[in-house]
Amino acid sequence: MTPVEIARQALHRLAELGLPPTPENFEAQVRDIAGLPPREEGQAQPPAPPEPSAVITAKTMDMVRGLLQFMSSTNAELHADLTKFGDQSTSLLAQAGSSRDPKAMAELFEAMTTSSSWLLGQVDKTRKELERTREQLDEVQRELQRVQNEAVSDPLTGLPNRRALDRALSREVARARRNKTPLCVAVIDVDHFKRVNDQYGHAAGDAALVHLVHVLKPQVRGTDMLARFGGEEFALVLPDTSLLGAEFTMNRLMRAIERAPFTFEGKEIAIRFSAGLAEWHSDESPEQIMQRADEAMYRAKAAGRARIVVSESPPPAAP
16 A cells, blocks of 8 residues: 555544544554554654754654545545536436437436435535544644644743744844834843742742743733743843833833732742843844843842843944
């Protein structure tokens, strides 16, 4: 059998067994039909590619190809059935036009009825197969969307992760350069986070990060991007925002976290942050503005924490 035929049989078997068309279930059926041994527990999977666009595994793509091939062949079969019915109908009509025998007319009518019933049965069968295939494709799409979301999201806070941040910042820098609009970036670091982990446990540290996000996220605009940069560090991208507006926003965030007490297992824990703020300049790359914001954040730490430090403008580019 060809790989496509094996995939089609695997999809039919999943439907008969009532199993969800996940890549793992699909692979198990393909292996069984192809006579391959089942994958052993702990057997290494193919290494996952690093880019989000490559999170779709080979077996998932085989499954999608099998579904699409099945839909294509089903449509082709229905087209062939319709063509066959049309030829039969044309022939029966020609016979009816040249016959005056009541018995022959009755036989022609019976043949037409039989042919029509057969076509209706084929159409209904095709409809059910296509509906089942569409449900399987919908399930695959939901699974792929979940995997893609995980590739660019932080599982603890639900915020965009470093990968998503890098992409968004590159996009915003390109837009600011093209439209000549302001852009600011802030790097936020939770103060004394290690002390929270050491004194209250890592569960308290995780809860503190989630608390921080719940407080800060409603304070920023929908066009802004708050992302988890790594560990206890966060980044805030502020498009179409001048340095003065960005300072106002950061001070508002600092006041918001000061007014929102964090309690863990009945104990109130003070959560504060230090931040570095940088305004983008037209000759800067995304990496350079992030570096300036990060350096400003470390100066805020050195100056006593719980404060915002604005990065000095970079030196003018050499002619």
